[in-house]
Amino acid sequence: MSFINVKHVSHAFGKEKVLEDINLTIEEGKIFGLLGPSGAGKTTLVNMMVGILSPDQGEITIDSTKVPSFDLMNITGYMAQSDALYQELSAKENLEFMGSIYGLKKSELKERIQHVMKTVNLLPHLDKPVEQYSGGMKRRLSLAAALLHQPKLLILDEPTVGIDPVLRKEIWEEFRELQQQGITIIVTTHVMDEADKCDELGLLRDGQLMAKGSPGELKEQHHASSIEEVFLTVGGVES
Numbered sequence: 001m002s003f004i005n006v007k008h009v010s011h012a013f014g015k016e017k018v019l020e021d022i023n024l025t026i027e028e029g030k031i032f033g034l035l036g037p038s039g040a041g042k043t044t045l046v047n048m049m050v051g052i053l054s055p056d057q058g059e060i061t062i063d064s065t066k067v068p069s070f071d072l073m074n075i076t077g078y079m080a081q082s083d084a085l086y087q088e089l090s091a092k093e094n095l096e097f098m099g100s101i102y103g104l105k106k107s108e109l110k111e112r113i114q115h116v117m118k119t120v121n122l123l124p125h126l127d128k129p130v131e132q133y134s135g136g137m138k139r140r141l142s143l144a145a146a147l148l149h150q151p152k153l154l155i156l157d158e159p160t161v162g163i164d165p166v167l168r169k170e171i172w173e174e175f176r177e178l179q180q181q182g183i184t185i186i187v188t189t190h191v192m193d194e195a196d197k198c199d200e201l202g203l204l205r206d207g208q209l210m211a212k213g214s215p216g217e218l219k220e221q222h223h224a225s226s227i228e229e230v231f232l233t234v235g236g237v238e239s
């Protein structure tokens, strides 16, 4: 039984079909990349996995539980595309607020804040107001917030957008460490070199899942030397 099951999911915004009969399974403990150009439907699909949006048709189950579910909220960490942080508050205050929403006890919360800030290399900046953080620091703080309640599943919508290559590398090292702890990670991206770092990929285009497999498998199946080439081939455009 797969950890995540997306079954016949379709969705439209008004007359615009955004997802069309998506079927997808994701195994526990994997880093799964949802790759596709802007407007392909990546955010719509992850928002459905988190339970923010309901599909018009079909259903999603995670850990044998149908989304949306309160239990799933407790095991899922979500990082949206834009940072949801209080600018005038310090990182610590932001995390204390988020921890209180998850019902973490004061002593546990204190320990978790130290742990997650260390994980994202921001511990020295704990008391700094978020408005004094750089864009990359804010993304990392959002990641720390998503990790606060020790989720089994992390859903990250374009986590490295606007982040320089050095930091991006560091963030990917963090993903690998989290994976070693058994956490399943779903990451949306349109960056091809990031796609190569995922264990498995789902290629989304115009609301359809064009292909799924490990980067190596996809390249082999499509006789391509890069994921970019695979994408162009399955999308019907020869490179």
Ligand SMILES: Nc1ncnc2c1ncn2[C@@H]1O[C@H](COP(=O)(O)OP(=O)(O)OP(=O)(O)O)[C@@H](O)[C@H]1O
Pocket: 013, 018, 036, 037, 038, 039, 040, 041, 042, 043, 044, 045, 081, 190
């Ligand atoms: N709330 C909404 N109301 C109407 N249309 C929407 C809404 N959200 C998304 N869309 C449309 O659905 C389509 C898919 O959007 P989505 O954000 O899922 O794509 P994406 O692959 O995540 O793109 P990006 O990489 O730019 O974030 C787009 O055409 C977008 O305009």
